[in-house]
Amino acid sequence: MRLTRRDMLKLGIAVGGATVLPGGRLLADGGGGGGGGSQELGPSPRTRPFVVELLPGRGLPPIAQPVAPFPTLPDPANCVNVDGTTALHVSGPRVVPANTEFFLIHERPVAHSFHPDLPLNVVWGYDGMVPGPTFIATSGIPQLVRFVNDLPLNDPVGIGEPITAIHRHGGFQGPENDGYPLDTFCTGQSRDYFYPNRPEGGLLQNEHATTWYHDHAIDITGPNVYRGLAGFYLNKNILDTLNELDPPPALGLPSGEFDIGLVIQDKQFDPNGFLVFDNFDHNGFLGDKFLVNGIIQPFLRVARRKYRFRILNGSNARVYQLFLSNGQPFVAIATDSNLLEHPVTVQSFVLAPAERVEVVLDFSRFSLGDELFLVNRLEQDDGRKPGDLVSPGTPLLKFVVSRDAADPSRVPATLLPVTQGPEQLLPQVEVEREFEFERSDGAWVINGEFFDENRVSATPRLGRPEIWTFASGGGWVHPIHVHLSDFFILSVDGQTPPVLQRGRKDTVLIGGDFNREVKILILFDEFLGRYVFHCHNIEHEDMRMMANFETQP
Ligand code: C2O
Ligand code: CU
Ligand code: CU
Numbered sequence: 001m002r003l004t005r006r007d008m009l010k011l012g013i014a015v016g017g018a019t020v021l022p023g024g025r026l027l028a029d030g031g032g033g034g035g036g037g038s039q040e041l042g043p044s045p046r047t048r049p050f051v052v053e054l055l056p057g058r059g060l061p062p063i064a065q066p067v068a069p070f071p072t073l074p075d076p077a078n079c080v081n082v083d084g085t086t087a088l089h090v091s092g093p094r095v096v097p098a099n100t101e102f103f104l105i106h107e108r109p110v111a112h113s114f115h116p117d118l119p120l121n122v123v124w125g126y127d128g129m130v131p132g133p134t135f136i137a138t139s140g141i142p143q144l145v146r147f148v149n150d151l152p153l154n155d156p157v158g159i160g161e162p163i164t165a166i167h168r169h170g171g172f173q174g175p176e177n178d179g180y181p182l183d184t185f186c187t188g189q190s191r192d193y194f195y196p197n198r199p200e201g202g203l204l205q206n207e208h209a210t211t212w213y214h215d216h217a218i219d220i221t222g223p224n225v226y227r228g229l230a231g232f233y234l235n236k237n238i239l240d241t242l243n244e245l246d247p248p249p250a251l252g253l254p255s256g257e258f259d260i261g262l263v264i265q266d267k268q269f270d271p272n273g274f275l276v277f278d279n280f281d282h283n284g285f286l287g288d289k290f291l292v293n294g295i296i297q298p299f300l301r302v303a304r305r306k307y308r309f310r311i312l313n314g315s316n317a318r319v320y321q322l323f324l325s326n327g328q329p330f331v332a333i334a335t336d337s338n339l340l341e342h343p344v345t346v347q348s349f350v351l352a353p354a355e356r357v358e359v360v361l362d363f364s365r366f367s368l369g370d371e372l373f374l375v376n377r378l379e380q381d382d383g384r385k386p387g388d389l390v391s392p393g394t395p396l397l398k399f400v401v402s403r404d405a406a407d408p409s410r411v412p413a414t415l416l417p418v419t420q421g422p423e424q425l426l427p428q429v430e431v432e433r434e435f436e437f438e439r440s441d442g443a444w445v446i447n448g449e450f451f452d453e454n455r456v457s458a459t460p461r462l463g464r465p466e467i468w469t470f471a472s473g474g475g476w477v478h479p480i481h482v483h484l485s486d487f488f489i490l491s492v493d494g495q496t497p498p499v500l501q502r503g504r505k506d507t508v509l510i511g512g513d514f515n516r517e518v519k520i521l522i523l524f525d526e527f528l529g530r531y532v533f534h535c536h537n538i539e540h541e542d543m544r545m546m547a548n549f550e551t552q553p
Contacts, residue, residue: 044273064133072094088182088453174527175529178531208235254308255308262311286318317537321350332359352509449547
């Protein structure tokens with residue numbers, strides 16, 4: 001029998017820093033102490049850095065292609081979760097708009113090369129790819145994606161469970177299409193997700209740029225995402241047309257092969273080079289190998305021109321602070337799902353799990369043969385919080401300037417104008433809510449309570465902006481994510497937020513040395529129903545640092 005996380009909660013997992021499992025096995029530091037469980041694992045084998053090139057089909061995933069429309073039957077998805085729960089939202093037969101694009105994606109195992117110095121590893125990928133195929137949503141054109149679970153019932157690797165729910169993180173979609181953690185489907189089943197692909201409230205400022213999709217099954221999101229179930233979901237609209245040749249009002253940002261998603265993750269391997277994960281590390285699992293798009297420390301050949309990089313932290317628990325090796329600043333153009341109002345120049349940026357920052361990098365002043373590294377300088381050796389900023393840090397990705405190319409792309413001074421910001425919304429606020437994120441019994445609570453699908457912790461009314469305060473006690477960091485709507489950060493410990501937190505966000509890092517308390521302004525405009533907000537340190541999420549909110553008319 002495999003012990004689930006909910007079983008462990010029932011057993012009361014922290015017994016003086018060690019836990020006695022059924023059968024008498026003693027689990028050292030079963031979440032009770034401050035140390036990360038990953039530290040008991042030996043170091044991963046050596047791998048030569050920067051020997052694998054990111055190329056289409058190897059680290060640069062293909063664009064998901066629509067298929068012919070298929071009949072949309074009621075979802076058979078209603079399997080029993082590892083914790084015994086079943087789906088909350090089941091959707092009936094659907095009538096979808098005539099212009100809907102259809103997609104069919106199979107979740108399946110695949111032998112993957114993380115690095116040529118390691119053996120092939122069987123991972124789980126959307127259509128057998130890590131990261132999964134990149135979706136592109138066009139504003140005004142809905143998409144229906146049928147995900148089929150072809151994951152094996154008996155998996156020899158033992159990381160993850162073949163029970164899945166797909167969440168489009170940052171996406172604006174109805175509750176039954178949001179990948180609610182109980183709405184799972186099992187091996188042999190499928191579930192259809194309908195994405196309307198229109199901005200919340202019909203507002204241009206709510207058009208999205210970079211969202212992503214990943215597994216969200218109750219209790220097992222951590223291992224399932226770690227095993228490979230994540231990919232990019234990009235969005236295009238009249239401003240961000242994904243074609244740099246389009247005239248204004250199109251922004252003309254670098255596009256096509258010059259627009260690249262980079263997902264950063266950390267993983268751990270055993271002495272034989274096989275992926276390991278510690279199901280009993282509830283602090284936040286860390287690895288000692290750094291991957292970009294599924295490959296350990298790859299390199300990318302670039303042309304002497306501007307690029308758009310959509311950088312996503314797809315790690316379970318690690319926080320990064322990213323720099324360029326030559327001290328050059330980044331021109332940031334987006335945070336999380338939304339373009340910024342204006343580009344911002346920053347020397348570095350912190351990226352917590354699930355956060356995205358988009359940057360434009362201009363290689364035009366480099367010479368052919370020059371090299372540049374994307375570097376993480378933030379040290380972290382347990383799930384509690386990152387440590388010091390170190391120098392020189394760990395290079396994650398090497399850029400090699402290797403050719404010339406024309407550059408018709410632009411970075412306009414105004415990207416996405418905000419017309420309904422704090423100035424307009426604050427006078428309408430009538431409701432404030434406070435949420436305290438804390439440790440309890442070696443697991444994780446919000447306002448003192450573990451996630452319970454039947455408890456609703458907030459009931460915001462549609463069209464009524466609210467202020468929510470997120471606070472962290474005990475020195476731990478928590479990247480807090482709210483589904484359905486993007487928010488404004490009003491203040492960080494009472495101060496104006498740092499420059500990269502003044503745009504829209506769907507995830508905000510609280511606690512540790514960063515802050516004690518963050519106030520956000522959030523407005524839900526559409527969709528009635530039950531959604532979650534949670535810590536995106538996925539071990540904390542799986543160990544119940546999650547709560548429901550239910551939008552009201
Ligand atoms: Cu990225 Cu609720 O998740
Ligand atoms: Cu989300
Ligand atoms: Cu947390």
